[in-house]
Amino acid sequence: MSEELLNLTLHVWRQDGPNASGRFETYQAKEITTHMSFLEMLDVVNEELIENGKLPIAFDHDCREGICGTCGMVINGVAHGPQKLTTTCQLHMRQFNNGDEIWLEPWRASGFPVLKDLVVDRTALDRIIQAGGYISIRTGSAPEANEMPIAKAIADHAMDAAECIGCGACVAACPNASASLFTAAKISHLSLLPQGQAERQDRARQMVAQMDAEGFGGCTNHGECEEACPKGVSLRWIARMNRELVRSMVKADTPIESRKR
Amino acid sequence: MQRALTLQQTTIGKKVIMALSGLIIVGFTIGHFLGNLNLYLGPEAMDGYAEKLQSLPPLVWGTRLVLLFALGAHISSALSLWARNRQARGSRYQKRKDLATDYAARTMYWSGPILLLFIIYHLLHFTILPAHPGEVYRNVVEGFQDPLIASVYIVGNVALGFHIFHGIYSAFQTLGANHPRYNSYRRDAAIAISAAITIGNLSFPIAVLAGIVTL
Numbered sequence: 001m002s003e004e005l006l007n008l009t010l011h012v013w014r015q016d017g018p019n020a021s022g023r024f025e026t027y028q029a030k031e032i033t034t035h036m037s038f039l040e041m042l043d044v045v046n047e048e049l050i051e052n053g054k055l056p057i058a059f060d061h062d063c064r065e066g067i068c069g070t071c072g073m074v075i076n077g078v079a080h081g082p083q084k085l086t087t088t089c090q091l092h093m094r095q096f097n098n099g100d101e102i103w104l105e106p107w108r109a110s111g112f113p114v115l116k117d118l119v120v121d122r123t124a125l126d127r128i129i130q131a132g133g134y135i136s137i138r139t140g141s142a143p144e145a146n147e148m149p150i151a152k153a154i155a156d157h158a159m160d161a162a163e164c165i166g167c168g169a170c171v172a173a174c175p176n177a178s179a180s181l182f183t184a185a186k187i188s189h190l191s192l193l194p195q196g197q198a199e200r201q202d203r204a205r206q207m208v209a210q211m212d213a214e215g216f217g218g219c220t221n222h223g224e225c226e227e228a229c230p231k232g233v234s235l236r237w238i239a240r241m242n243r244e245l246v247r248s249m250v251k252a253d254t255p256i257e258s259r260k261r
Numbered sequence: 262m263q264r265a266l267t268l269q270q271t272t273i274g275k276k277v278i279m280a281l282s283g284l285i286i287v288g289f290t291i292g293h294f295l296g297n298l299n300l301y302l303g304p305e306a307m308d309g310y311a312e313k314l315q316s317l318p319p320l321v322w323g324t325r326l327v328l329l330f331a332l333g334a335h336i337s338s339a340l341s342l343w344a345r346n347r348q349a350r351g352s353r354y355q356k357r358k359d360l361a362t363d364y365a366a367r368t369m370y371w372s373g374p375i376l377l378l379f380i381i382y383h384l385l386h387f388t389i390l391p392a393h394p395g396e397v398y399r400n401v402v403e404g405f406q407d408p409l410i411a412s413v414y415i416v417g418n419v420a421l422g423f424h425i426f427h428g429i430y431s432a433f434q435t436l437g438a439n440h441p442r443y444n445s446y447r448r449d450a451a452i453a454i455s456a457a458i459t460i461g462n463l464s465f466p467i468a469v470l471a472g473i474v475t476l
Contacts, residue, residue, distance in 0.1 A: 221366070222367075
């Protein structure tokens with residue numbers, strides 16, 4: 001693909017801190033090559049802001065190769081931008097045209113308070129994991145790989161759910177800011193594998209209770225999360241989570257306490 | 262001490278309640294539509310059918326109680342989730358583009374209240390304050406001959422169609438029935454049931470307005 005230079009207008013959400021009120025500010029991104037990634041384009045804009053003595057736009061990023069789940073922003077109303085199955089860092093400027101106006105917003109959800117500009121606090125997802133997204137095993141030297149046979153089909157199936165990188169795009173895209181797809185992917189991948197059976201009975205109840213306590217909304221089966229997910233995590237895991245929850249409620253031996261944030 | 266968490270306290274449990282109560286109401290709606298087909302068989306059939314139903318108080322009152330309970334559970338869960346979902350977003354997006362949401366899903370919060378108002382009107386019109394008690398056929402035909410009343414029924418049934426299309430499709434998902442091999446049938450079933458009920462129900466006021474069904 002041939003290289004082109006783009007001049008773009010950015011409308012960026014700027015918010016000084018968690019309790020500050022935010023506003024949009026407009027910047028020009030000049031002579032951006034189509035080979036740049038979206039974050040590299042922001043790096044260029046930030047260089048200029050710093051040169052002019054202004055505060056750079058804060059955004060989260062880490063691996064920049066689409067696997068860590070750290071980056072993420074809503075680009076023109078779509079979480080992670082216009083390209084399907086792509087994180088913001090793997091989105092390239094060739095997806096845009098010269099003269100485009102681009103609106104950049106943080107993930108908006110009560111469960112994800114804005115820390116600064118486009119950076120949100122996603123520790124709510126960590127607390128959902130802490131509530132039940134773990135397995136109890138003997139730690140120590142690595143076990144023999146073939147000690148526990150798992151059918152290829154089951155392993156593949158569990159891997160489909162385990163592809164979730166916890167970026168939070170599902171919450172950002174959901175009309176109800178629900179964390180159902182994230183929670184469902186985590187519950188499902190563990191419930192499918194033999195290692196996940198020990199805690200299976202309580203896992204769904206504990207993780208769903210935590211998800212609700214964090215202030216996320218409920219699922220209304222619109223499917224926006226699945227479309228926004230950079231890893232293509234499927235809505236079917238939400239159906240499985242619902243089955244797991246009903247199962248664990250019906251079979252429960254011990255009552256579970258409702259949770260606090 | 263904190264209280265034990267019950268299914269209906271979770272967001273998922275509330276959706277399960279909405280799915281089950283919704284399916285009960287859809288089941289009734291199918292029966293209601295099939296019974297109304299008596300309109301096409303004339304006054305004797307229609308009034309006879311109504312009389313037969315009225316002669317079975319346990320059936321009538323049993324159905325009414327179940328429906329009232331289902332509707333109450335459906336609406337209270339919906340209100341609770343609606344309030345929660347509004348709060349969950351916090352600040353609104355300046356730009357927002359839907360990638361997957363269809364018209365029916367987007368308008369559930371509109372079609373729901375429209376349906377509730379329609380049901381109240383419908384009950385007042387035919388069940389609680391009928392113009393001619395006992396003469397069901399006459400009430401229906403005289404009612405639908407008024408274009409204003411007919412249009413209320415048309416709007417109500419269009420809302421019903423959209424609401425139960427998303428409702429049926431969504432209920433399967435909520436109740437955990439999602440499998441790539443069967444998902445297309447899930448959508449087809451939702452389309453077929455909602456289209457059959459809606460088109461069928463719309464045919465009654467239209468047939469009267471068009472003069473096909475007369476006194």
